[in-house]
Amino acid sequence: GAGVSQSPSNKVTEKGKDVELRCDPISGHTALYWYRQSLGQGLEFLIYFQGNSAPDKSGLPSDRFSAERTGGSVSTLTIQRTQQEDSAVYLCASSPGQNSYSNQPQHFGDGTRLSIL
Amino acid sequence: GESVGLHLPTLSVQEGDNSIINCAYSNSASDYFIWYKQESGKGPQFIIDIRSNMDKRQGQRVTVLLNKTVKHLSLQIAATQPGDSAVYFCAEGDAYGNNRLAFGKGNQVVVIP
Numbered sequence: 405g406a407g408v409s410q411s412p413s414n415k416v417t418e419k420g421k422d423v424e425l426r427c428d429p430i431s432g433h434t435a436l437y438w439y440r441q442s443l444g445q446g447l448e449f450l451i452y453f454q455g456n457s458a459p460d461k462s463g464l465p466s467d468r469f470s471a472e473r474t475g476g477s478v479s480t481l482t483i484q485r486t487q488q489e490d491s492a493v494y495l496c497a498s499s500p501g502q503n504s505y506s507n508q509p510q511h512f513g514d515g516t517r518l519s520i521l
Numbered sequence: 522g523e524s525v526g527l528h529l530p531t532l533s534v535q536e537g538d539n540s541i542i543n544c545a546y547s548n549s550a551s552d553y554f555i556w557y558k559q560e561s562g563k564g565p566q567f568i569i570d571i572r573s574n575m576d577k578r579q580g581q582r583v584t585v586l587l588n589k590t591v592k593h594l595s596l597q598i599a600a601t602q603p604g605d606s607a608v609y610f611c612a613e614g615d616a617y618g619n620n621r622l623a624f625g626k627g628n629q630v631v632v633i634p
Contacts, residue, residue: 408564437622439624444529444627445626445627446610446624446625446626446627447565447610447612447622447624448624449621449622449623452621460621462621463621495564495565497564509555509567509570510555510567510622511567512557512564512565512566513564514562514563514564515564
């Protein structure tokens, strides 16, 4: 079946430009997550959406970062006025959603590799 | 050991041997643990998970062991194959949904044919 789809797979842009990264979660998954992975490092949590609840934005590194999830499906991560330290792989994951004491694995896309010149 | 910068801890294993990858977690309140495999240029792929009310869980060729006393997690891979070469990450989360996973820095596994 279709997994998590992210686009573009690669993005190169100049410092100071804005970028938008897109994530299509697995159909029917109500939970969606964004992470950032710097070269050779683990994953850093950015933001989490669950259904119609207010998103958990506690991982966003600065106010230049924002994310939306329209219609409970597709999500867009926007980085304004990009800086060189924003260069990383941005990964999106989805899971079926929360249930009382029911943890479900997050399933990841292959990410967008962002390079800021 | 801990990774420093770009240098991940690396485990080299002969094809057919068993592999053991270790992970120390930090939050004693974490109730959910999960292992991912990441190949170059790909996103993390789910391997196996375990809840804190269990000490051991087995999957196909993989076993996860959880020692809550010392906050230690391990992944055992039986009969390691060349396709097992990848970076392996452990992650921890809370009991009521895994809305925020905290990932370790990863361990590189290299399978020698």
